[in-house]
Amino acid sequence: xxxxxxxxxxxxxxxxxxxxxxxxxxxxxxxxxxxxxxxxxxxxxxxxxxxxxxxxxxxxxxxxxxxxxxxxxxxxxxxxxxxxxxxxxxxxxxxxxxxxxxxxxxxxxxxxxxxxxxxxxxxxxxxxxxxxxxxxxxxxxxxxxxxxxxxxxxxxxxxxxxxxxxxxxxxxxxxxxxxxxxxxxxxxxxxxxxxxxxxxxxxxxxxxxxxxxxxxxxxxxxxxxxxxxxxxxxxxxxxxxxxxxxxxxxxxxxxxxxx
Amino acid sequence: xxxxxxxxxxxxxxxxxxxxxxxxxxxxxxxxxxxxxxxxxxxxxxxxxxxxxxxxxxxxxxxxxxxxxxxxxxxxxxxxxxxxxxxxxxxxxxxxxxxxxxxxxxxxxxxxxxxxxxxxxxxxxxxxxx
Numbered sequence: 003x004x005x006x007x008x009x010x011x012x013x014x015x016x017x018x019x020x021x022x023x024x025x026x027x028x029x030x031x032x033x034x035x036x037x038x039x040x041x042x043x044x045x046x047x048x049x050x051x052x053x054x055x056x057x058x059x060x061x062x063x064x065x066x067x068x069x070x071x072x073x074x075x076x077x078x079x080x081x082x083x084x085x086x087x088x089x090x091x092x093x094x095x096x097x098x099x100x101x102x103x104x105x106x107x108x109x110x111x112x113x114x115x116x117x118x119x120x121x122x123x124x125x126x127x128x129x130x131x132x133x134x135x136x137x138x139x140x141x142x143x144x145x146x147x148x149x150x151x152x153x154x155x156x157x158x159x160x161x162x163x164x165x166x167x168x169x170x171x172x173x174x175x176x177x178x179x180x181x182x183x184x185x186x187x188x189x190x191x192x193x194x195x196x197x198x199x200x201x202x203x204x205x206x207x208x209x210x211x212x213x214x215x216x217x218x219x220x221x222x223x224x225x226x227x228x229x230x231x232x233x234x235x236x237x238x239x240x241x242x243x244x245x246x247x248x249x250x251x252x253x254x255x256x257x258x259x260x261x
Numbered sequence: 262x263x264x265x266x267x268x269x270x271x272x273x274x275x276x277x278x279x280x281x282x283x284x285x286x287x288x289x290x291x292x293x294x295x296x297x298x299x300x301x302x303x304x305x306x307x308x309x310x311x312x313x314x315x316x317x318x319x320x321x322x323x324x325x326x327x328x329x330x331x332x333x334x335x336x337x338x339x340x341x342x343x344x345x346x347x348x349x350x351x352x353x354x355x356x357x358x359x360x361x362x363x364x365x366x367x368x369x370x371x372x373x374x375x376x377x378x379x380x381x382x383x384x385x386x387x388x389x390x391x
Contacts, residue, residue, distance in 0.1 A: 040387075041388060041389075044377070044381050044386055044388050045373075045374055045377045045378070045381075045388070048377040048380060048381055049373060049377060074387070075386065075387060075388075078385060078386040078387060079386055081384075081385070082381075082384045082385075082386060122370065122374075125366070125370065125373075148361070149356070149360075149361065150361070151361070152361075153361055153363075154361035154362050154363035154366070155360070155361065155362060155363065156362060156363045156364055156366055156367045157367065160357075163357060163360050164353070164357060167352075167353045167356035167357055167360065168353050170356065171349055171352040171353050171356065172349075174352075175348075175349065175352075176305075176309070177305060178305075220305075231363040231366040232363075233363070233366050233367050233370050257305070258305050258306045258309070259304065259306050260304070261304070261305050
């Protein structure tokens with residue numbers, strides 16, 4: 003905590019001002035990791051600003067040195083929305099999803115951390131429902147779930163659905179996580195909870211989200227769910243590979259032993 | 262006879278030793294049981310293993326007491342595994358049938374994309390689709 007605050011003061015000179023503002027209104031830091039998302043990230047940021055007009059927030063983009071010019075687009079977006087609201091915190095090369103969130107967290111000044119994907123499969127129009135759910139219930143974590151009424155998935159074939167269901171049943175039976183969507187990556191965390199959980203998470207990539215929510219559940223954090231829809235990526239290629247299943251099973255065993 | 266007595270005595274001695282050991286261990290056990298509780302709350306695999314042990318214990322006691330004919334009892338684990346498999350398949354099946362889809366969302370997203378592109382190009386953000 004102390005370290006993080008030090009970093010905060012280093013990074014943002016106006017900490018005292020932001021503390022005053024925090025007392026008035028909650029601030030939300032949206033962390034979006036990107037790699038080769040030059041088109042999607044612009045659309046996502048437009049939609050975030052469209053749907054979060056009533057809230058105080060900042061968008062932190064952690065770009066892992068995309069060669070397609072993602073960072074140039076983000077600089078153009080900073081001209082439109084302001085450098086204090088669209089933050090580019092790039093890293094030199096691809097260093098993985100889990101560390102990307104940690105990197106983003108170091109630069110975040112909000113009371114709440116929201117994580118989402120940059121590929122438009124998560125629509126920013128659901129952001130207010132996350133925030134409202136948190137305000138109503140006082141939950142430490144609000145996670146988006148695709149597998150309930152009003153939620154859903156578009157663009158998946160039968161095999162993908164089958165794998166997803168199988169993986170879910172397996173995890174539910176073995177881990178009893180108390181959350182219906184383990185691998186979803188559209189979530190809102192209370193800042194303290196996020197810092198606490200991420201410090202004990204070691205998984206990378208795909209399993210990271212699952213480990214985050216299972217550890218949160220074991221630590222006894224209050225977790226709430228909101229329905230979200232998931233539209234498979236429109237632009238760019240999907241990052242799902244065949245080895246994902248093996249990685250998932252490994253992650254499952256790892257979580258069985260360590261949590 | 263003598264040998265039997267010796268064995269009995271030996272048995273008693275052992276029992277005494279054991280009881281002394283138990284008394285000695287009691288204090289240790291209390292801390293150990295605390296540790297066990299802590300471990301149980303931490304490692305999920307232990308919860309599942311405990312469950313398996315309980316079920317196995319029930320099965321063995323059924324075998325020993327033979328309330329139910331043995332031939333049935335022997336088959337119970339097989340039934341258990343089969344029913345677990347059925348449960349899994351059923352859950353996957355139900356999940357597949359009731360898999361929530363949202364085709365209308367894809368249409369809405371396309372509209373949002375058009376809107377976003379119009380706005381962003383007017384503000385000088387490069388959103389050429391390539």
